[in-house]
Amino acid sequence: MADQNTSTRPHLLSLLNDLRIHDYNDTGMRAALTLTFAGFLRIGEFTYRPLDLQMGPAFPNWFLTKSSIRLIHHYEHIEPTLPASKTDSFRQGIHLIIAGSHEEACPVRAMKELLVIDTHLPETAPQFCVGTTIYKRACCREVTRIGDNRRSRTSNMEWS
Secondary structure (H helix, E strand, O other): OOOOOOOHHHHHHHHHHOOOOOOOOHHHHHHHHHHHHOOOOOOOHHOOOHHHHHHHHHHHOOOEEEHHHHEEEOOEEEEEEOOOOOOOOOOOOOEEEEOOOOOOOOOHHHHHHHHOOOOOOOOOOEOOOEOOEEEHHHHHHHHHHHHHHHHHHHHHHHHH
């Protein structure tokens, strides 16, 4: 398995394989993981801290919200706009174009699946939620949980 600081395609596919298909949290996690992998995003570009929510109306100026991502041309690609990034020193926003594919790790398909079930929050809400939040710590904990489940199953198979 890849080092915890390195994301490789096999590592991503391994994580995706352990997500439940009809689960809101896992659908959100699938969309977050595939988009961040395809867009080379840092964890701070799609997560936030509990304190950040207290920013009120300024929150969308700094963090990825539901209105930050557009699905284009019958879901052929997505256009996320990062309102703030470490590489955006003038805070003008970074616009990305992420193409769709016909594979398991397609971020366009994952975002489409999320949009179908994610109708309960306003456009100014954070884009990715586990429960109602996707804090940095919660995201890392979820990825660790998925990895632990995989290691546990592999370990059990070896001893069977």
